[in-house]
Amino acid sequence: MGDVFLFGATSMLGWSILRAGDATEVVAFCNDNTRHRPAGVSRAIDLDDGPAVAALFARERPRLVINCAGVCDVGTCEESPEFARTVNVEGTRNLLTHAPAETRIVHCSSDHVFGGGAGPYREDSPTAPISVYGRTRVEAEQLVVARAHTLVIRSGLWIGPSATGQIGHLDWLRDRHRRGLPMTIVSDEHRSAVWAEDAARRVWELARSSIVGIRHITATRAVSRPELARYLDRHFAIGATFATESRAERRTPHIGNVELATIHSDALAAPLPSVVPL
Ligand SMILES: NC(=O)c1ccc[n+]([C@@H]2O[C@H](COP(=O)([O-])OP(=O)(O)OC[C@H]3O[C@@H](n4cnc5c(N)ncnc54)[C@H](OP(=O)(O)O)[C@@H]3O)[C@@H](O)[C@H]2O)c1
Known part of the structure; x- marks a missing residue:
């Protein structure tokens, strides 16, 4: 047990x-x-x-x-x-x-x-x-x-993949593309992915x-949502097309440039590789 x-x-x-x-x-x-x-x-x-x-x-x-x-x-x-x-x-x-x-x-x-x-x-x-x-x-x-x-x-x-195949950024892209649904991605949000x-x-x-x-948990760099979506689309050969909209145009609040950093310097504080390499 x-x-x-x-x-x-x-x-x-x-x-x-x-x-x-x-x-x-x-x-x-x-x-x-x-x-x-x-x-x-x-x-x-x-x-x-x-x-x-x-x-x-x-x-x-x-x-x-x-x-x-x-x-x-x-x-x-x-x-x-x-x-x-x-x-x-x-x-x-x-x-x-x-x-x-x-x-x-x-x-x-x-x-x-x-x-x-x-x-x-x-x-x-x-x-x-x-x-x-x-x-x-x-x-x-x-x-x-x-x-x-x-x-x-x-x-x-x-x-990464989700249990239902529908949640998280990657499965959202794959699932909406598969179902032919429109996709709009916020243009001015940067995150540590x-x-x-x-x-x-x-x-x-x-x-x-x-x-x-x-x-x-930090990453080697922060990326914008469209940069991330374009990279995942190529990397997983999804074939998705999406529109972009600014944070100001979105109904729900979106965080802006939120890159995570750390005050620590031990091995468990080392940055993880960014999903989108330089
Ligand atoms: N998604 C990301 O990229 C991300 C990034 C950074 C941090 N986080 C953090 O990671 C955690 C999970 O985020 P997520 O986006 O992966 O979440 P999510 O897909 O929305 O899943 C939420 C989880 O909470 C469970 N849950 C909902 N209501 C509950 C309740 N009343 N009692 C017990 N369990 C309940 C859900 O169970 P059911 O599926 O059974 O409903 C599900 O397992 C959160 O703390 C979030 O702040 C997420």
């Missing part, structure tokens, strides 16, 4: 972390109402259901928790801010409240805690979210770092270390 709990295992990140982990060690959870439960995801829980989370940890005492659960769609968070806050903040609070004190908790957060225009952003840069999603991430992070034995990992875009396999390995290395606080 594994003693590492992975929450949000069906997310883009969770799915990559699950596949990069040791199957005998990891117990993978999805949301209770998930419609698509991939092989390897054996359990379900709603982290915003306090009594259920309390009951889980009254029965089981994992050594490590990796948390990738959340409402991560920026548009959904704008439309339903209470729902976003309930899952992203109160769900995290439930986890922190009920997990055994000795359990190490690694919480996957996002570059959406920054807004762009003041980067590169290090772990000690002031947060400045511009969306409901970003604000719920900041609030959750504050809860996490206030507890002992915790690590917040912030990253930019992870590029890394391969999901590399990033998942880094999460495991950080999770197995005793590092606490906040860590950024």
